[in-house]
Amino acid sequence: MSKNRGTKPKPVLMQGNAAVAFGALDAGMRFFGGYPITPSTEIAEILSAELPKYGGKFIQMEDELASMACILGASIAGMKSMTATSGPGFSLMQENLGYGMIAEIPCVVVNVQRGGPSTGLPTSPSQGDIMQARWGTHGDHPVIALYPDSVLECYELTIRAFNLAEKYRTPVILLMDEVLAHMRESVILPPKEKLKILNRIKPNVPPEWYKHYKNEPKYISPLASFGEGYRFHITGLAHDENGFPTQVPQEVEAMMDRLLKKITDNLDDIIQIEAFEMDDAEIAIFAAGVVARSAKEAIIKAREKGIKVGLIRPLTIWPFPDLDVEMMLENTKAVIVAEMNQGQLINEIKRVTKYGHHSKFIKLQKYSGLIITPDEILNKIAEVK
Amino acid sequence: MKNIPQKVIHQYLRHRKKFPHVWCPGCGNGIILGDLLRAIYNLGIEKDSIAMVSGIGCSSRMPVYVDFNTLHTTHGRAIAFATGIKLSKPEMNVIVITGDGDAAAIGGNHLIHAARRNIDLTIIIINNNIYGMTGGQCSPTTPLGRYASTAPYGSLEPNFDLCELARSAGASFVARTTAYHTTEAREIFEKAILKKGCSIVDVISQCPISYGKLNNFGSAVEMLKWQRDNTIPVEAASKLPPEKIKGKIIRGIIYDTDKPEFTEEYDKLITHLTGELSISKNKSVNKKVTGKAN
Numbered sequence: 001m002s003k004n005r006g007t008k009p010k011p012v013l014m015q016g017n018a019a020v021a022f023g024a025l026d027a028g029m030r031f032f033g034g035y036p037i038t039p040s041t042e043i044a045e046i047l048s049a050e051l052p053k054y055g056g057k058f059i060q061m062e063d064e065l066a067s068m069a070c071i072l073g074a075s076i077a078g079m080k081s082m083t084a085t086s087g088p089g090f091s092l093m094q095e096n097l098g099y100g101m102i103a104e105i106p107c108v109v110v111n112v113q114r115g116g117p118s119t120g121l122p123t124s125p126s127q128g129d130i131m132q133a134r135w136g137t138h139g140d141h142p143v144i145a146l147y148p149d150s151v152l153e154c155y156e157l158t159i160r161a162f163n164l165a166e167k168y169r170t171p172v173i174l175l176m177d178e179v180l181a182h183m184r185e186s187v188i189l190p191p192k193e194k195l196k197i198l199n200r201i202k203p204n205v206p207p208e209w210y211k212h213y214k215n216e217p218k219y220i221s222p223l224a225s226f227g228e229g230y231r232f233h234i235t236g237l238a239h240d241e242n243g244f245p246t247q248v249p250q251e252v253e254a255m256m257d258r259l260l261k262k263i264t265d266n267l268d269d270i271i272q273i274e275a276f277e278m279d280d281a282e283i284a285i286f287a288a289g290v291v292a293r294s295a296k297e298a299i300i301k302a303r304e305k306g307i308k309v310g311l312i313r314p315l316t317i318w319p320f321p322d323l324d325v326e327m328m329l330e331n332t333k334a335v336i337v338a339e340m341n342q343g344q345l346i347n348e349i350k351r352v353t354k355y356g357h358h359s360k361f362i363k364l365q366k367y368s369g370l371i372i373t374p375d376e377i378l379n380k381i382a383e384v385k
Numbered sequence: 386m387k388n389i390p391q392k393v394i395h396q397y398l399r400h401r402k403k404f405p406h407v408w409c410p411g412c413g414n415g416i417i418l419g420d421l422l423r424a425i426y427n428l429g430i431e432k433d434s435i436a437m438v439s440g441i442g443c444s445s446r447m448p449v450y451v452d453f454n455t456l457h458t459t460h461g462r463a464i465a466f467a468t469g470i471k472l473s474k475p476e477m478n479v480i481v482i483t484g485d486g487d488a489a490a491i492g493g494n495h496l497i498h499a500a501r502r503n504i505d506l507t508i509i510i511i512n513n514n515i516y517g518m519t520g521g522q523c524s525p526t527t528p529l530g531r532y533a534s535t536a537p538y539g540s541l542e543p544n545f546d547l548c549e550l551a552r553s554a555g556a557s558f559v560a561r562t563t564a565y566h567t568t569e570a571r572e573i574f575e576k577a578i579l580k581k582g583c584s585i586v587d588v589i590s591q592c593p594i595s596y597g598k599l600n601n602f603g604s605a606v607e608m609l610k611w612q613r614d615n616t617i618p619v620e621a622a623s624k625l626p627p628e629k630i631k632g633k634i635i636r637g638i639i640y641d642t643d644k645p646e647f648t649e650e651y652d653k654l655i656t657h658l659t660g661e662l663s664i665s666k667n668k669s670v671n672k673k674v675t676g677k678a679n
Contacts, residue, residue: 031469031472031473033468033469052651052654052655052658052659053658053659055655055659057472057473057651059468059472061465061468061498062494062495062498063494065461065462065465066462066465066468066494066495066498067465069458069459069462069465069466069468069469069495070465070466070468070469070472071469072458072466072469073438073456073465073466073467073468073469073470073471073473074469074470074472074473075469075473076456076469076470077436077469077470077473077474077477078473078474079473081469081473095459096458096459096462099458099459225474226436226454226456226470226474226477227433227434227436227454227474227476227477228433229433231432231433231452231453231454231455232454232455233399233402233448233449233455233456233457234455234456234457235449235456235457236457236458236459237457242401244401244402244403244449245449
């Protein structure tokens with residue numbers, strides 16, 4: 001499919017899951033390890049057919065613990081790698097996801113969310129894993145998670161997820177809605193030569209000088225691959241800058257600070273947020289993924305009636321866009337937080353506006369397996385008026 | 386001549402790593418590491434081409450001390466990480482160091498699936514019949530009736546025979562040795578590394594601190610003597626009537642066959658689809674270096 005994309009981009013009808021698969025291939029991903037799970041399975045199916053054509057490797061592992069583990073192994077051996085799953089599988093990946101974070105191994109984990117907890121609603125949309133993406137693995141850790149709202153954005157944010165993973169040496173999560181994964185849209189993919197693809201920085205020092213967990217430059221050390229002459233150690237234990245286990249308080253603290261600061265010092269680069277009709281908005285809607293699509297439709301209708309309402313949509317959901325949201329909400333009198341769960345984003349909104357003048361938080365929560373419709377959002381807008 | 390083995394090991398240790406190691410006095414891990422390093426030396430394999438991957442447990446602390454590409458992963462998942470490395474860089478020699486709890490309990494699923502795929506990994510299970518690092522809990526290889534801190538009345542569960550498990554799951558090379566039989570262990574490790582396919586070696590080791598103490602085995606030396614007296618080479622066992630080998634543990638190369646190896650098969654698929662070779666296939670064994678260790 002993506003191979004017959006000529007210099008003149010033509011529209012193609014594509015599913016969200018397919019856009020993720022082809023975005024990953026265009027980002028240079030050459031290793032996929034996964035386990036079948038609805039509603040993400042198409043990503044694995046497409047890549048099982050495509051990857052060997054690109055000289056890449058696909059493997060269906062015995063479970064999601066192994067899937068997460070093998071993509072980390074492949075990445076440390078030099079291949080850009082990814083897995084795709086849904087809620088139950090995402091739960092099983094959490095321990096090794098944390099390993100990827102402490103060991104600072106780039107990779108991408110796609111979670112096409114479905115209703116939970118447990119087996120829940122395998123074929124229905126939900127945004128119930130927003131907090132799991134943030135805090136699913138144990139211990140303190142920063143997280144980068146992206147959230148697309150269209151098929152084209154599935155493609156774009158998959159590439160961005162790989163770029164951020166490579167740049168910041170960390171696993172990056174792509175959160176998707178089931179509706180988006182299975183929805184087909186006409187998209188025009190950008191020409192390949194216009195894509196911005198980042199690759200991890202490799203060391204340029206002799207092996208004996210190489211420290212793969214050094215604070216420089218900017219908290220991110222260059223990363224050699226196994227087999228390149230830099231014989232180094234990687235562990236999930238707290239480690240010093242040589243990667244050797246340590247319990248020295250100063251060294252542990254330095255490691256933890258580095259893991260945090262490499263993300264928090266680069267928020268401007270990592271965070272993407274969309275403001276739609278927010279310039280004069282008195283009412284703001286905060287929504288991610290497909291809920292934002294319903295919100296846009298509702299906003300257009302409300303604006304026809306003269307209601308000044310706008311949308312704040314995070315493309316980067318973690319780290320949470322604290323400052324942007326706070327600034328955008330400054331001149332609004334109410335914020336409607338629309339989400340397909342029992343209230344995960346609303347607490348973030350309350351947190352970031354805690355010291356502001358804001359008083360009116362309106363929740364619109366749906367966790368029945370159905371998406372939030374434009375009409376439901378319009379009704380909430382009417383409540384504010 | 387008598388100093389050669391020591392020097393051999395020394396050249397593979399990490400000098401930036403602060404010693405001493407974490408292992409208790411009398412532990413078999415150091416002996417087995419020595420056997421493995423002599424095997425690597427004898428094969429003349431370059432350090433850069435070796436990835437040593439481990440899980441969690443006493444034996445899984447091994448990679449940090451040696452000068453290879455080393456990955457100390459999560460509990461039970463070493464084989465899954467190693468699968469990613471091997472598929473990504475088939476030219477590397479990927480050696481998994483794991484314990485009985487790591488490989489057969491929490492990581493049992495990965496063990497049997499690596500064997501089924503027949504992926505070219507050398508999986509060395511250091512089997513001390515107990516969870517040493519957490520203080521002596523029973524493992525899937527704790528024999529029926531033996532004591533552990535979580536089996537204070539004796540284990541009610543039969544144990545795995547790891548070689549039978551590995552063979553029936555599809556591994557192409559299956560062997561058992563002990564910490565006592567160092568020369569045999571080295572030779573088996575050499576064959577396991579050279580084998581194109583999934584090699585699984587069950588190495589019986591001693592944990593005098595936990596397993597030995599709880600089961601009145603005596604000192605580490607007594608436990609090593611137990612390994613000598615209670616095991617029988619597979620060749621000798623095949624000539625004896627069943628009643629003569631009852632209660633004995635069979636050691637040596639239990640199973641050795643040739644069958645399609647996963648990464649090679651995958652590379653054939655790539656060649657078929659693209660008409661070109663992806664990455665070089667051959668294990669980088671430098672035949673020029675052929676020093677004998679002992």
